[in-house]
Amino acid sequence: xxxxIATLADSFQHxxxxxxxxxxxxxxxxxxxxxxxxxVLEPLLMIPMGLSMSTINAAVMFVPDYMNVPVQGKxxxxxxxxxxxxxxxxxxxxxxxxxxxxxxxxxxxxxxxCLVFMGIGSLLDVGFVMARPYQSMFLAICGExxxxxxxxxxxxxxxxxxxxxxxxxxxxxxxxxxxFASLLLAKQYFVPITVVAYLYLGLTYGGYPYLIKLLVxxxxxxxxxxxxxxxxxxxxxxxIFAVISCxxxxxxxxxxxxxxxxxxxxxxxxxS
Numbered sequence: 001x002x003x004x005i006a007t008l009a010d011s012f013q014h015x016x017x018x019x020x021x022x023x024x025x026x027x028x029x030x031x032x033x034x035x036x037x038x039x040v041l042e043p044l045l046m047i048p049m050g051l052s053m054s055t056i057n058a059a060v061m062f063v064p065d066y067m068n069v070p071v072q073g074k075x076x077x078x079x080x081x082x083x084x085x086x087x088x089x090x091x092x093x094x095x096x097x098x099x100x101x102x103x104x105x106x107x108x109x110x111x112x113x114c115l116v117f118m119g120i121g122s123l124l125d126v127g128f129v130m131a132r133p134y135q136s137m138f139l140a141i142c143g144e145x146x147x148x149x150x151x152x153x154x155x156x157x158x159x160x161x162x163x164x165x166x167x168x169x170x171x172x173x174x175x176x177x178x179x180f181a182s183l184l185l186a187k188q189y190f191v192p193i194t195v196v197a198y199l200y201l202g203l204t205y206g207g208y209p210y211l212i213k214l215l216v217x218x219x220x221x222x223x224x225x226x227x228x229x230x231x232x233x234x235x236x237x238x239x240i241f242a243v244i245s246c247x248x249x250x251x252x253x254x255x256x257x258x259x260x261x262x263x264x265x266x267x268x269x270x271x272s
Contacts, residue, residue, distance in 0.1 A: 026054045032047075036050065045201055049198055112179060114259060150171050153168075162186050163188075182194065242268050242271070246260050
């Protein structure tokens with residue numbers, strides 16, 4: 001009658017590790033939502049992720065054989081099955097799993113990354129970059145150092161070059177770019193890369209004050225900073241910057257053209 005409880009009991013009998021992991025992830029999802037609501041972690045990321053994590057691990061059911069793929073087994077959900085590759089199976093499951101069409105027609109082709117970038121663009125104030133170009137470039141370079149260092153580490157740990165690059169992009173702390181890179185380079189690692197990337201972003205947000213206390217001496221933290229002289233940036237200047245940046249970046253890196261267009265389109269909409 002209650003398949004979620006039945007699958008949990010079945011897992012305790014046949015694979016206790018799965019059962020305990022489901023319970024752990026349900027509780028972890030609740031913890032992420034709580035910390036996001038309290039402002040300890042980034043609420044925009046952690047609350048949706050925590051709710052999804054708890055729900056998906058709770059809503060495990062016994063799946064009919066015609067919906068299964070060999071590596072999945074008899075447990076599944078009504079959300080999504082990323083392992084399906086054959087056309088007939090895909091057409092069947094698209095009609096049953098309510099999130100499957102969203103995954104198939106947005107995640108698998110990179111559209112979701114473009115939509116996320118457009119949303120980020122609508123929230124982004126490019127005036128900070130325009131008023132502080134050198135500071136912005138320095139921060140960007142520091143963000144990419146993690147990516148550069150992680151690529152050879154991934155290869156040494158046994159990942160193929162594509163998977164190493166897709167995993168290393170997490171170091172850039174840019175969630176949509178991580179989605180885009182993993183879909184292009186290592187689809188088989190898309191789910192774990194996505195979860196780790198957004199957990200990394202959220203945990204970094206929560207751990208930032210403690211990192212500052214650990215790395216910066218107290219007497220330096222106590223120095224009063226002089227007021228910053230701000231350069232006024234008009235909306236017209238921001239729109240011109242967005243248009244020129246979009247065209248130049250697309251010319252230099254055409255493979256990421258859809259992301260550039262989505263990001264700067266959001267900026268233009270915001271400033272218009």
